[in-house]
Structures are given as structure tokens and as C-alpha cells.
Amino acid sequence: MPISDFLKEILLIQSVSGDESLVAEWVVNYVTQRKSNWKVAPEVYHGEEFHDCILLRFGNPRTAVFAHMDTIGFMVRYANQLVPVGGPELISGTRLVGKDCFGEISCKLVVEGDELFHDFPRKIERGTRLSFEQDIRVDSEFIQAAYLDNRLGMYPALKLCETLEDGWVVFTTYEEHGGGSMPFLLPFIQKTAPIKQALISDITWITDGVHHHQGVVVSIRDKFIPRKKFIDRIIQLAQQSEIPVQLEVEGYGGSDGREVQFSPYALDWCFIGAAEDHVHSPDEKVSLKDLDNMVNLYEYLLKAL
Amino acid sequence: MPISDFLKEILLIQSVSGDESLVAEWVVNYVTQRKSNWKVAPEVYHGEEFHDCILLRFGNPRTAVFAHMDTIGFMVRYANQLVPVGGPELISGTRLVGKDCFGEISCKLVVEGDELFHDFPRKIERGTRLSFEQDIRVDSEFIQAAYLDNRLGMYPALKLCETLEDGWVVFTTYEEHGGGSMPFLLPFIQKTAPIKQALISDITWITDGVHHHQGVVVSIRDKFIPRKKFIDRIIQLAQQSEIPVQLEVEGYGGSDGREVQFSPYALDWCFIGAAEDHVHSPDEKVSLKDLDNMVNLYEYLLKAL
Amino acid sequence: MPISDFLKEILLIQSVSGDESLVAEWVVNYVTQRKSNWKVAPEVYHGEEFHDCILLRFGNPRTAVFAHMDTIGFMVRYANQLVPVGGPELISGTRLVGKDCFGEISCKLVVEGDELFHDFPRKIERGTRLSFEQDIRVDSEFIQAAYLDNRLGMYPALKLCETLEDGWVVFTTYEEHGGGSMPFLLPFIQKTAPIKQALISDITWITDGVHHHQGVVVSIRDKFIPRKKFIDRIIQLAQQSEIPVQLEVEGYGGSDGREVQFSPYALDWCFIGAAEDHVHSPDEKVSLKDLDNMVNLYEYLLKAL
Numbered sequence: 074m075p076i077s078d079f080l081k082e083i084l085l086i087q088s089v090s091g092d093e094s095l096v097a098e099w100v101v102n103y104v105t106q107r108k109s110n111w112k113v114a115p116e117v118y119h120g121e122e123f124h125d126c127i128l129l130r131f132g133n134p135r136t137a138v139f140a141h142m143d144t145i146g147f148m149v150r151y152a153n154q155l156v157p158v159g160g161p162e163l164i165s166g167t168r169l170v171g172k173d174c175f176g177e178i179s180c181k182l183v184v185e186g187d188e189l190f191h192d193f194p195r196k197i198e199r200g201t202r203l204s205f206e207q208d209i210r211v212d213s214e215f216i217q218a219a220y221l222d223n224r225l226g227m228y229p230a231l232k233l234c235e236t237l238e239d240g241w242v243v244f245t246t247y248e249e250h251g252g253g254s255m256p257f258l259l260p261f262i263q264k265t266a267p268i269k270q271a272l273i274s275d276i277t278w279i280t281d282g283v284h285h286h287q288g289v290v291v292s293i294r295d296k297f298i299p300r301k302k303f304i305d306r307i308i309q310l311a312q313q314s315e316i317p318v319q320l321e322v323e324g325y326g327g328s329d330g331r332e333v334q335f336s337p338y339a340l341d342w343c344f345i346g347a348a349e350d351h352v353h354s355p356d357e358k359v360s361l362k363d364l365d366n367m368v369n370l371y372e373y374l375l376k377a378l
Numbered sequence: 379m380p381i382s383d384f385l386k387e388i389l390l391i392q393s394v395s396g397d398e399s400l401v402a403e404w405v406v407n408y409v410t411q412r413k414s415n416w417k418v419a420p421e422v423y424h425g426e427e428f429h430d431c432i433l434l435r436f437g438n439p440r441t442a443v444f445a446h447m448d449t450i451g452f453m454v455r456y457a458n459q460l461v462p463v464g465g466p467e468l469i470s471g472t473r474l475v476g477k478d479c480f481g482e483i484s485c486k487l488v489v490e491g492d493e494l495f496h497d498f499p500r501k502i503e504r505g506t507r508l509s510f511e512q513d514i515r516v517d518s519e520f521i522q523a524a525y526l527d528n529r530l531g532m533y534p535a536l537k538l539c540e541t542l543e544d545g546w547v548v549f550t551t552y553e554e555h556g557g558g559s560m561p562f563l564l565p566f567i568q569k570t571a572p573i574k575q576a577l578i579s580d581i582t583w584i585t586d587g588v589h590h591h592q593g594v595v596v597s598i599r600d601k602f603i604p605r606k607k608f609i610d611r612i613i614q615l616a617q618q619s620e621i622p623v624q625l626e627v628e629g630y631g632g633s634d635g636r637e638v639q640f641s642p643y644a645l646d647w648c649f650i651g652a653a654e655d656h657v658h659s660p661d662e663k664v665s666l667k668d669l670d671n672m673v674n675l676y677e678y679l680l681k682a683l
Numbered sequence: 684m685p686i687s688d689f690l691k692e693i694l695l696i697q698s699v700s701g702d703e704s705l706v707a708e709w710v711v712n713y714v715t716q717r718k719s720n721w722k723v724a725p726e727v728y729h730g731e732e733f734h735d736c737i738l739l740r741f742g743n744p745r746t747a748v749f750a751h752m753d754t755i756g757f758m759v760r761y762a763n764q765l766v767p768v769g770g771p772e773l774i775s776g777t778r779l780v781g782k783d784c785f786g787e788i789s790c791k792l793v794v795e796g797d798e799l800f801h802d803f804p805r806k807i808e809r810g811t812r813l814s815f816e817q818d819i820r821v822d823s824e825f826i827q828a829a830y831l832d833n834r835l836g837m838y839p840a841l842k843l844c845e846t847l848e849d850g851w852v853v854f855t856t857y858e859e860h861g862g863g864s865m866p867f868l869l870p871f872i873q874k875t876a877p878i879k880q881a882l883i884s885d886i887t888w889i890t891d892g893v894h895h896h897q898g899v900v901v902s903i904r905d906k907f908i909p910r911k912k913f914i915d916r917i918i919q920l921a922q923q924s925e926i927p928v929q930l931e932v933e934g935y936g937g938s939d940g941r942e943v944q945f946s947p948y949a950l951d952w953c954f955i956g957a958a959e960d961h962v963h964s965p966d967e968k969v970s971l972k973d974l975d976n977m978v979n980l981y982e983y984l985l986k987a988l
Contacts, residue, residue, distance in 0.1 A: 090908055148908075150892065150933075156932055157934070199931075247908070251907060257948050269426075281456060282504070294453060297556060297558075298463065298552070298555050301396050302399065302430075320504040322455040322456070334552075335556075339559075586764075587761030587809070601861075602861060605701055605702075605734060605735070606704075606812075607704065609810065625809040626809075627759065627809050639857075642867050643867050644733060644734050644864075644867045
């Protein structure tokens, strides 16, 4: 599977939760340049009214696909202290990068018990966001890099745009740190072109029961439990599609699906995404075959659902 | 107190959170068959638009009664693993039942440290829900069975329908696993026939200060705290009614009341329900006298409030 | 800085979460008596429709200021047990006061391991709220008392009313115990005179990086993370104002800002407030200079934003 160039572009953009403006700008530019070549040119909603989120409406939607644009990372406190943003893997020596009013920053993460520090020789402005230094590694079987969660969720969402006739494709913010954009995006969607079902395009974990190269994961549950009727329908359609699929049953973890579950609308939802090794580290690793299955399953489901 | 036959019927239906369709179907049939004999025939709202919830509107409501229809249980993972749904008591050897595409399942719960397994000889489909095998025991003083939480909350709600003139009676889903139906039910109620107060018909715990046969429990607080003014009014009315009542003050636990508290409406709420021993086990045990008090207090309050 | 008399008045009112009616009544009376002398007389919204909250609308609002009126405390259980309301400091021997149907209560907090008791010789009615005995200490540098959190957040909000031309000033309830009033206040605000930004007038903590007399705190994050663009703008305006400001970066703690973050509106928010020592104890201590900076910064920002 050849990886589109745009995936490498978005892997190089930093977007720690709360500071998604650069990647949002990239998405808006990408959509603006490409949309006239797509099967259907979507209506594009973005700007301050939507904070840094972007909504693309194609035709008459029945389903929305949500992909979050933020990543985990760190925020600089004082006296060299760091506070995590979301749940990054805490490995001493991991290289972190960022930028403040004094210039570019490249330093190492220092873990001492429960406390986190950076080793940058000068003071860093309070509130500066740091994230893993990027190192993209692609071979014939795998892609390995930082931020695969959730650049590889954005990727199928953007590929889907090329052929989508009816549906919403929505790029969200804040997901890694408790959420907060879904609650205002959903009312806008329901007022503009309402849906009954939501698919969460995000990356999950390799587990005892989920392995590389075995197919895209359909999650029956994580910490939260979607309605059985809808999950059964997704599984049935996936089987009809003959696209390889793995079923996950987890007790932990959450996604933008959580905020669909607790929204003021009777919406069904399902998390569908490739599984990765080395979660929330600079070495997240995903099978290209699984990613390809993910792209194909989204295309199939948006037609079939 | 003679137990109505319909209580035994609903005690025999499985409805682990997210899979409430069978009990919902039962409620719709029950209501359809009986409603013309009730004092007021309610407007019935149900179907896909409401997922598996059911709303009954009687007259001009001031108050809504909420009773959840789901129960705790387990979900099958892989390699014989189980993941809890809600917070079931974890006792090795407890008998579990369910059904998958290969047929009926009856097995035992195996607890090994933090991990849960089943001992069923064949593989069970991923995502299959299991719940406690039912064993209903009734004597002159007590009812003991699985699923009393919340079949005994549904029971007073259904009895109330026989005489109710003004009010909503609402059957909800997902409550045992974080909720998610209240947020879409409340806007529907507020748009259709708005209320200012909500009563939660659910089952609580025997504690140091709450005992069998001493009356239905009015909860002053659990993990969450309803507004004092409303609780004071409930307590005053309960005293006027001369129905035996026990006041609970807890630091833990939640109910559908939580989602009323955090809803976009200024609604008062109160949890009112009998207390049980052996919570979330196959041996939940409730005093028939307390249950009778519960039935009577709901009837009294829906008139008086 | 001379402290207005009204601060002492509100410090003497008890208002444990869920029982805010007395302080709410005080605010309504205060506003009613003073508003004709203010630059702009606000529209006042209060009463049962808003539970015990109060909303003041001045002119054409762009920004809302939220100050919670409740305090932490304790609730009486049974057998002399107490359950915390919010997160009070648990120091054996602390003097607690309250009132039930039998009369006034003054007793001591008894801490035994994880369990809390009172030592009042007679039985106290279940559900009675107790809070720290008040002891107000003011010198030239500091104010020290119980309930500074959040009487010192109400104080700048009320001072602001004297000069405010455009904005909402809103007094909220339940904040110390998980919230629940913001979700119904925000829709009312957005329907009546919508805003794009919210400031949280509340009290924070002295930490390694935040000290007395160094300025009012602008919080870049607590447990939750507001949008960077908005925080950057606040910091820039604070610098222009030349009012001393300290920037906080915390991993813990929450405020009414949490419910703005998770609201169904794309609202930016920022917590701005003086820092205190001895948090949630009877000895909360705040620099008068920091409080003065807080008053001035709110006045400046409500014009500039």
C-alpha cells in the first residue's frame, strides 16, 4: 500500500491538545485545494465559531465520521517541571520538541518518580507545549512514528472524502485530554443535516486478541459500551464487505465516542480503527495492511449504513 | 403483599446494559395491553428514535419517574476472558447464562486475582453478554433474586401507571454502565411536556443506618447531592403520608439522578427506593414491606408534588 | 486596600453545596439595593426557574464572569458519622457549625482513619450540613478566614458590577461538589444574550510557582485545558494592563470552567483568581494586594475582551 504524501505532511505538524490551529489550517488548505476533484464537493464549516474544528458535509448525511486532530504531549510548568497533556508514555530520555517566544526547543524528558522535568538549558515559557520529536519509519509492512494516534485516523477520513457522496467528515480537537469539542459539534450537525450514527476514526491497541496484519479493529466496547443492535449491524456489514476485521472487547480507554454516548441525541456509535504497538510513544507502529483495511471499510460502510 | 405476576416475568428477562431490547419489548407489550384499563391511558413513545427507551406521558406532567431497565453483567472477551459490565459482585463459581450465535450458554464465573474468566467448554463469540442465572425466592417477608436492581424499580413505576393522572413514567437504558439515555430523554420530555422535578425509582443498599422492614429509602445524597429545598419537601410529604421512610446519606453510588443533576435544565431530583442486601449479586434481597412502601410513596408523591 | 463591608457579611453566611439559598438571597438583596447607583443597571434573573443561581445582564455582553456561591463542608450521616461535601481539609478538632430542627450546632470534627465523626452531645438530624466556624482575620497584608474560596471570587464579581457596561455576572451553585448549575445557566445565557468567552472568578492555590503578593493568577491549565489562542490573548491583555499577574500550570483541580469546556457551545474560558494558602480549611489566607489585582484585572478585561 503506497502511503499518500499528505500523511507525511500531517505527521510533521505538532498539535498538542488545545493548540490544534496549525493542523486545522493544513486540513482547511488541503480540502480547499482538492475538493473540486472529489466525487462530491463538500460544504466546509470552520473558523472561530467552531474553534479549531472542521466539518465537511457531503450530500445528505446519514452517518458522521469523527477524527481527532490533537495529540498527547507535555506542558511546561516552572522550575523545569512538565505536566502531561493526555496520557503520554513516560520514558526518560525521550526527545521532546516545541517552541516558545524565545525560539525553538529540543530537549529530553526526565522522569524522577512521579515528577517530570525537561533538561533544556534555558528557561522555557510557562504553558509551552512540547511533544515527541518526529521520526517517520516506513517499510513494506509497517509505518512507525509519533502521532500515529491520530494522524492515521485523519488519513482514512481524508481518503474517504475523495469518493463520499453522503455523510459528514469531522475533524475534532481536545480528544486526548477529556474532550470538549464534540459537545458543540453535535448540535451543529443535528441542526444542519442530522445523523443517526457516528463512526470514530481513531487508533487502538494491540492486545492479546488483536494482532498486526489481521484487519482493522471494530470495537465492541472500550470503557464505554455502544448499543448492541448497532454494533451487530456493523459487524454484519463488515463480514459482507469481506474486508478483514478484528473484534475488540476492552475494559479501558475512550474516544470521541464517549461524547456521542453522553450527547443529547439518540445516536449510535462505533469505534473503527487500526491497532498500534507502543501506544502514545514516539514509536507507535501500525500495519500498513490494517490501515488499508481501515480505509476500505470506511468507504464501504459510509455507503452501506 | 402479593407480588404481581408481571414481576416474575421481568425477572426472567436478561438485559445487560446496551442490550435492553427484550425487556423494552416486554414493557411496550405490557403497556399496550393494559393501558385502556388504567385511570388515564398514557401517550406511549418508543422505537428507534428513542433507542430502547420507553416514555409514557400521562395528562399534564409536573414530575417524571425514571426506572432503568438494564442490569449489570459480563461481556466475553477472548481466550475465556470476561470484562464486567457495570459493577457486578465477583464471586468465583457464580453461575452465568447467555446466548451467542452457536446457542445457549451456561457456565461459571472464575475469578483469578484481577482477571475474570468463564469455564464454558466451547469458545463464546466475542462481545456476548452473560448475566447471573436467575433464582427467584419469595417468602412472606422477602424477595430474593438476581436483577432486583432494577426490576424492583420498574415494578413501582408500572404499578403507578394504573392510577396516575399527571406525570411521566420513563424506562431508561445503560444506567449500570455510566448512563447515556437520560441526556436524550430529558430534552424530549422538556420539549413535549416539561417537568420541574424527577424521581429516580431504583434500588439502594442496606447500610449501618438503613435496615430491612423500616421503610422505603429517600436518599438525601449519594455521590451527588440534590438541592436541599427539594429533598426537604419530599421528606415533609413523606411524613404527611405516614408511609414508613428511611433517610439515607451516602458518599458513594450514583443513579439516573446524576444525569438529571448535570442536565441542561434546572430540574430537582430525588432517589427513592427500597434497600437491598447482597447488592449486584445473584442473591439480591429486599423486604416486601419496604417494596410495598415504595409503591405507595410513589403513588402519594405523584399526586402531592 | 480597604475591604468593603459586604465581604465580611458574605463571609458570615453558610452555604454548603446544595444549600445556597441564604447567600443567594443576600446577593439578590444587595443587587436590588445598589443597582440603580451602578453605571449600568443590570437585568436580574433569579428565582425557582434558576434554582438558587443569579444572573445579571449588563448591556450587550461579549463575556460572562462566573463566581460560585457554595462552599465545601460536611453532611451528617447517622451514628455521629459525617460525609464530606466537596473536598474539605480533614483536621481533627476543627470546629464545625450548623443548624437542624432541634437548634444551633457547634461541635468538633473527629477524624479516625478514613472515617469522620462529630462530637456533638445530641443526635443531629440526618442530612444536616455543617461547615467551618468562621474567624475572619484581616491585617495590612492578608485576609484569613474560612470560605475565602469562593467569597473572594464573588467579591471582584460584585465590585465589577459598579462599572460594568457590557457583560454577564453570574453567581453559580454546586461547584464544590461536581457542579450542575452551569449546564442550565449556559443555555439561558446563550438564548438571552450570547457570549463567546467566559472568565471564572475563583480562588486557586499557592504553589512552587505562585506566591503571595506577586499578582492575580491566570491559569493556563488545571485538570482541564482551555484553548491556547484564548489564553494567549488574556496574557497579552494582562501584560498591557500592567496589573501584576502570575501564570499557573497545574495538573489537578477544576472549576466552573470545566462545565464551560464540556458545554454544547464553542466558548473559550479562563480561570482568573488570587491564590490562597491553607486551601479548604478554616484558615484560608489571601494577599490583599493579589485580591486588589484581581478586582482590577476583571474590570480591565471586561472592557478589553
